[in-house]
Amino acid sequence: MSEVSHINSEDKPILLSFFHADYKSTESLDSGCDSGVQFVPQDPEMTSMKMEDCCQTLELNVNIKDEDEEEEIGTSVYHGDHVKTVSSSRDQKQEDHEAEMSHQCPHCEENFTNISTLQVHLKVHTGDKSYYCSDCGKSFTTSRNLTVHHRVHTGEKPYSCSDCGESFSQQSTLKTHQRIHTGEKPYSCSDCGERFAQQGSLISHQRMHTGERPYACFDCGKCFSQQSTLKSHQRIHTGEKPYSCSDCGKRFKTSHVLTVHQRVHTGEKPYYCSQCGKSFTTSSYLLVHQRVHTGEKPYSCSDCGKSFSKQGNLKTHQRIHTGEKPYSCSCCGKSFSKQDHLRSHQRIHTGEKPFSCSDCRESFSELGNLKRHQQIHTGVKPYNCSDCGKGFYQLGNLKSHQRIHTGVKPYNCSDCGKGFYQLGNFKSHQQRHTGEKDCHSYIDGAVCLN
Secondary structure (H helix, E strand, O other): OOOHHHOOOOHHHHHHHOOOOOOOOOOEOOOOOOOOOEOOOOOHHHHHHHHHHHHHHHHHHOOOOOOOOOOOOOOEEEEOOEEEEOOOHHHHHHHHHHHHOOEEOOOOOOEEOOHHHHHHHHHHHHOOOOEEOOOOOOEEOOHHHHHHHHHHHHOOOOEEOOOOOOEEOOHHHHHHHHHHHHOOOOEEOOOOOOEEOOHHHHHHHHHHHHOOOOEEOOOOOOEEOOHHHHHHHHHHHHOOOOEEOOOOOOEEOOHHHHHHHHHHHHOOOOEEOOOOOOEEOOHHHHHHHHHHHHOOOOEEOOOOOOEEOOHHHHHHHHHHHHOOOOEEOOOOOOEEOOHHHHHHHHHHHHOOOOEEOOOOOOEEOOHHHHHHHHHHHHOOOOEEOOOOOOEEOOHHHHHHHHHHHHOOOOEEOOOOOOEEOOHHHHHHHHHHHHOOOOOEEEEOOEEEEO
């Protein structure tokens, strides 16, 4: 009776009330019970005896454990000549959990714990966006998404970084930002192992391996791996330049180009060369500069095999083979393969000589001509012949001189076959055959008739 004594007197009426069924008809013991136990109408005296026997049976079979260690309590009832367990708390918990997850989406079969969550989810399939922004008219599926969107108009940024103080309009954006300080990169590429702080960055990166470019331009059909790159590209067609410089008013297609431009005004050069200390406004300029130290020339001409450190230099060089001269003078129509050659040429028409010698005040139309002139004052002849030691102010003059030692005469007259070491001498000779006596001036290799 020590175990029975644990049953409170208050609990006994609850156990007894379990049997107070309606004896006018046959009913199941409990809607939550699947035992199939039923009560059959009996004589009142027999009923009293049975209930008394049942209470004794319950007292003999109920084993109440310590409440902290209790996992399940069997509820036993008298049925005929044996005792049967109706249900247990563990089974009931399982049934409750299944009932909680009983709200299933008819479109994708995803389960939800409550009907309200399911209703919000269904809007993904139906496209229902019943929450509208009063400022711009944009619609949203939930009021929370609308509240977050409103911060675009109000400028509210309630989430601040405890490390650097930067503020954000969304908590998720703050969490992503904090990975800059923690160095956490939870997203890993299964192909190359590279890790990323943002899932979106990983998805974009994986397209390098798959070659996928899901974003296509409707105007020209060009495809891109990122939607942001497509948007920037589309501004080529629309001419839109939404980013404006507050200092000079110049407008740009992307915020990145604006940021780089603003360094012209601020003088900021955040990228430093570790070998010589020279600084640059962009990381790409630094990368190109570092090839001076490494000697790397990754761009090769498919026609002659000549290599270049800059892609722009390769494109300019290829015009030698193609004969393309895309830069034309508006005054005389003369064309040039390089833009700086056109600018130098245009100074013939304008008479502009922006480069002045600090020693004699003589002016020049080109910076290269000024530098060569200054060597007269300094007496420096940086280019020396390895055969005879003679010095020269210009590299071109040294190369022409070296042909005296090698005997190479690359310029040959088509009329008489005579060869020449220098181009100038060759042209002067040709005038004897043609009878021309025009004076020529040479600008960066381009001949301009005066």
